[in-house]
Amino acid sequence: MRVYLSENAFMDLLLSSAEVYKSECLGFLLGYKLEDRFIIEHAFSLQTASRKLKGVKSQDRSHKQIEPILARFDRLQIIGDFHSHTQFGMYKGVPHPSKEDIAGMTPEQIYLIVAINNNRKTMIWAENRDSTISGSVDNFFFKISAYFINGSAAVRKAKIHCPFPPGF
Numbered sequence: 001m002r003v004y005l006s007e008n009a010f011m012d013l014l015l016s017s018a019e020v021y022k023s024e025c026l027g028f029l030l031g032y033k034l035e036d037r038f039i040i041e042h043a044f045s046l047q048t049a050s051r052k053l054k055g056v057k058s059q060d061r062s063h064k065q066i067e068p069i070l071a072r073f074d075r076l077q078i079i080g081d082f083h084s085h086t087q088f089g090m091y092k093g094v095p096h097p098s099k100e101d102i103a104g105m106t107p108e109q110i111y112l113i114v115a116i117n118n119n120r121k122t123m124i125w126a127e128n129r130d131s132t133i134s135g136s137v138d139n140f141f142f143k144i145s146a147y148f149i150n151g152s153a154a155v156r157k158a159k160i161h162c163p164f165p166p167g168f
């Protein structure tokens, strides 16, 4: 499984996770799914997510209010969600799904985790061999992973592809 992140979605993910840094953000991914790939066009964070330092409450994931608007854009659908994992005390945020994250996954959807930590080194943005993408912006270091549930209900990693905008 592959995930194609648009430049817009990439920017959204960085901004959403940096804005609430030290808390976690949560949002929906908009795009479409083809047989072997997810195309993510937009990522928008949920204002209604009640943020805790560690973890965002999952009951805020209903999309009743935005459903009528989404229905007007037939090419785009909610194809999954994203949230950030951030530094917590001495523990760095890592882009691995927690038990709760996995329990909240359903088939045919894609789930992105944005690990965001402080880092003073400049790291060039790249698609990594472990299927993630990572890089730094100013003092932040980001590492983004994608997961999905396959036919036998196992959690699998998808490979992320992203056309990094100039300067990244």
Ligand SMILES: [Zn+2]
Pocket: 083, 084, 085, 097, 098, 101, 113
């Ligand atoms: Zn999580």
